[in-house]
Amino acid sequence: MGNKIKDPVRLGVFVLAAAALLLVALYLIGSKKNLFASTVSAEVTFPQVGGLRTGSNVRYMGINVGTVDRISILNDTAVVVGMQIRTKDARYIRTTAVATLGNDGLMGSRLVNLEPGEGSGTPLTEGAVLATRSTLDTDVMLNTLGRTNQNLEVITDQVRILAIKLNTPGNAVDLLVDTLLAQDLAAAMAELRIAADHTRGITVDMHSLLRDVRAGKGALGLLVADTATEAQIHHVINNLAGVSDSLQAATNELRRYAEQLNAPGGLAHALVADTGMAGDLRRSLTRLDTGTMLLNEDLRALQRNWFFRKYFKEKEKEEKKGK
Amino acid sequence: MKAKRRGPLHAFLVETGGFSMFVGRFFRNAFHRRFEWREFVRQCVLNGNGSLPLVAVTAFIMGLVLTVQSRPTLARFGAESMLPAMVAVSVVREIVPVITALICAGKIGSGMGAELGSMKVTEQIDAMEVSGTNPFRYLAVTRIWSTTLMVPLLVILASGIAIWASWIGVNMKDPLSWQLFYQQVIDALKLGDVLPALIKSFFFGFVVGAVGCYKGFTTAKGTEGVGRSAHNAVVMASLLIFIIDLLAVQITDLLGLN
Numbered sequence: 001m002g003n004k005i006k007d008p009v010r011l012g013v014f015v016l017a018a019a020a021l022l023l024v025a026l027y028l029i030g031s032k033k034n035l036f037a038s039t040v041s042a043e044v045t046f047p048q049v050g051g052l053r054t055g056s057n058v059r060y061m062g063i064n065v066g067t068v069d070r071i072s073i074l075n076d077t078a079v080v081v082g083m084q085i086r087t088k089d090a091r092y093i094r095t096t097a098v099a100t101l102g103n104d105g106l107m108g109s110r111l112v113n114l115e116p117g118e119g120s121g122t123p124l125t126e127g128a129v130l131a132t133r134s135t136l137d138t139d140v141m142l143n144t145l146g147r148t149n150q151n152l153e154v155i156t157d158q159v160r161i162l163a164i165k166l167n168t169p170g171n172a173v174d175l176l177v178d179t180l181l182a183q184d185l186a187a188a189m190a191e192l193r194i195a196a197d198h199t200r201g202i203t204v205d206m207h208s209l210l211r212d213v214r215a216g217k218g219a220l221g222l223l224v225a226d227t228a229t230e231a232q233i234h235h236v237i238n239n240l241a242g243v244s245d246s247l248q249a250a251t252n253e254l255r256r257y258a259e260q261l262n263a264p265g266g267l268a269h270a271l272v273a274d275t276g277m278a279g280d281l282r283r284s285l286t287r288l289d290t291g292t293m294l295l296n297e298d299l300r301a302l303q304r305n306w307f308f309r310k311y312f313k314e315k316e317k318e319e320k321k322g323k
Numbered sequence: 324m325k326a327k328r329r330g331p332l333h334a335f336l337v338e339t340g341g342f343s344m345f346v347g348r349f350f351r352n353a354f355h356r357r358f359e360w361r362e363f364v365r366q367c368v369l370n371g372n373g374s375l376p377l378v379a380v381t382a383f384i385m386g387l388v389l390t391v392q393s394r395p396t397l398a399r400f401g402a403e404s405m406l407p408a409m410v411a412v413s414v415v416r417e418i419v420p421v422i423t424a425l426i427c428a429g430k431i432g433s434g435m436g437a438e439l440g441s442m443k444v445t446e447q448i449d450a451m452e453v454s455g456t457n458p459f460r461y462l463a464v465t466r467i468w469s470t471t472l473m474v475p476l477l478v479i480l481a482s483g484i485a486i487w488a489s490w491i492g493v494n495m496k497d498p499l500s501w502q503l504f505y506q507q508v509i510d511a512l513k514l515g516d517v518l519p520a521l522i523k524s525f526f527f528g529f530v531v532g533a534v535g536c537y538k539g540f541t542t543a544k545g546t547e548g549v550g551r552s553a554h555n556a557v558v559m560a561s562l563l564i565f566i567i568d569l570l571a572v573q574i575t576d577l578l579g580l581n
Contacts, residue, residue, distance in 0.1 A: 007368045018476035
């Protein structure tokens with residue numbers, strides 16, 4: 001008998017629990033889809049909806065305020081999206097609001113985002129039509145990425161060609177990888193370092209020398225710093241200028257003399273340039289030589305003449321005495 | 324005379340025809356005004372309340388295991404936040420209805436096959452008929468109605484338990500408030516997820532009860548046949564559950580509810 005009473009009670013609890021759970025779930029899911037709330041319908045027109053479906057969420061400032069209840073093609077460039085927006089939220093949405101298509105997270109479903117637009121507008125009312133704005137679409141991003149990939153392919157090819165050229169012997173890279181060259185460079189650098197050391201020493205010496213010169217030490221210092229020497233130098237330079245003038249005058253005289261010598265008709269010109277006269281002169285000299293020989297012979301004959309013999313003997317004696 | 328040996332196709336056709344006639348007989352008696360309410364309530368308590376602990380434990384484990392095992396895969400994609408939504412949809416749409424129906428097929432279907440089979444072989448059913456009671460209406464109709472109504476209720480409760488277990492599974496790694504978890508679950512679920520699952524659960528329950536009763540009513544060959552009826556009831560009910568699930572998926576897909 002006890003079982004007969006208990007059975008319906010247990011069954012009632014079981015059924016009510018399950019039914020209550022089902023009703024709560026249906027209510028919660030239904031209320032999310034605005035099945036039990038007062039709503040305002042609005043519509044927007046997009047060029048394409050990119051996978052938006054009826055039942056997708058509508059968000060205003062990041063808060064779910066409604067759902068998409070209708071998607072229909074208006075023409076080949078426009079799709080009308082009807083939305084049901086909860087009345088309690090619609091009062092905050094102005095007719096100037098702008099609709100964009102978005103994603104619920106990185107991998108989430110598509111949704112409609114409403115953002116406040118410019119101007120004040122009026123609160124959303126039944127049948128309102130909102131403006132839209134296109135956002136960065138995944139397809140556009142992929143197209144851009146495709147172009148980037150193509151560019152990258154070209155760049156990669158060029159880099160590959162460059163690498164092949166660099167690996168080919170007889171180019172600048174060989175110099176970079178040549179160990180002997182590296183050793184030579186190291187040696188050259190060492191030499192340069194030594195030269196630099198020497199240069200530094202020379203510089204120090206020069207500096208010291210210049211300091212001494214400025215201080216008037218040494219001959220050069222004396223020359224630079226001594227005012228008396230400076231005056232003498234000025235004097236010497238003045239004298240040199242005078243000598244130079246004199247030399248200039250002498251040079252002018254010599255030039256004039258040379259011109260006179262070169263002038264035809266003169267003796268010098270005849271001596272230098274007249275070939276006929278040279279022949280005459282040569283012949284005269286030949287004759288003179290011949291005459292001189294004959295004269296010598298006559299003189300030797302004359303020395304043996306009794307008339308002049310005494311004179312020559314006396315002269316010979318005086319010479320002996322002189323020795 | 325030696326009986327002519329029949330092939331498996333003949334056996335299959337006989338089974339299909341017999342079961343179809345049994346189902347037709349059920350519908351002829353299902354809405355009779357002399358309904359055995361008391362037996363129906365008893366069967367509901369037996370099948371519903373009696374199966375609840377087993378179904379609840381199974382649902383809890385399913386929700387927990389599914390969450391724990393799905394987490395690493397989602398974490399690899401940085402989508403751990405989608406865990407509640409994924410588990411909720413999986414559990415509500417498919418896993419809980421099918422697993423609950425299979426458990427019921429194992430527990431209730433085999434029980435019916437064995438109970439009615441033993442009544443059949445001990446001629447209790449014949450005795451009822453002789454005493455003026457309609458055995459089909461008293462035994463089969465009440466049982467089939469009870470499973471048809473109890474299995475969906477078990478599925479609803481099991482879904483809730485599995486989602487709660489999933490929340491525990493999520494919190495085993497990272498703390499997540501129930502409120503946020505529940506919001507994510509509600510956001511993920513649609514009526515198109517809940518209603519098809521609920522509707523097919525009625526069919527699952529019907530199949531469990533109908534197959535169990537059919538196998539019980541067609542038991543033969545003594546006590547050996549009772550065991551075979553119980554075994555066949557589980558096998559046939561499980562197979563029909565999967566077939567109905569396949570059809571349900573196709574129909575919901577055609578209706579655009581996927």
